[in-house]
Amino acid sequence: MNGKESLVLDTNILIYLSKGEIDFKQITLDYDKLYISVISYMEVMGFNFGNNVEKEIVEKYLTSFEIVQTDMEIANLTIKYRSENKIKIPDAIILATANKMNAHLITRNITDFRNIDRSVILKSPF
Numbered sequence: 001m002n003g004k005e006s007l008v009l010d011t012n013i014l015i016y017l018s019k020g021e022i023d024f025k026q027i028t029l030d031y032d033k034l035y036i037s038v039i040s041y042m043e044v045m046g047f048n049f050g051n052n053v054e055k056e057i058v059e060k061y062l063t064s065f066e067i068v069q070t071d072m073e074i075a076n077l078t079i080k081y082r083s084e085n086k087i088k089i090p091d092a093i094i095l096a097t098a099n100k101m102n103a104h105l106i107t108r109n110i111t112d113f114r115n116i117d118r119s120v121i122l123k124s125p126f
Helices: 011-018 024-028 038-045 052-062 072-084 089-100
Strands: 005-009 031-037 066-068 104-106
Touching: 005 011, 005 089, 011 038, 011 052, 031 038, 031 089, 038 052, 038 066, 038 089, 072 089, 089 104
Parallel strands: 005 031, 005 104, 031 066
Antiparallel strands: none
16 A cells, blocks of 8 residues: 555444454554544444443544544435435445545445445455
């Protein structure tokens, strides 16, 4: 990789980070820019963590990411994805965010995003 790639993290990756099941440095090593969708921010901050330590870990990691707000470009891509595919709105917003930011998308659930937007490279940490 040329060191100039961008990465969007799916909500489930943030949760795995909080539980220590994924190594942050390993999954972000090749990326200069790290993003999460505002929808991932809402999902993870509303997640029922097993303990306060996990939530504190997520809050620490959140400072590493630029939180991308949903705008009309993301909204229109989300509508396109939903009208052409069976995809949940939060997933469509996250995928549209990766498209807008010209970023790879890392997720545990690759099948949720497969064959919807081939311009977005999907990654799995497992």
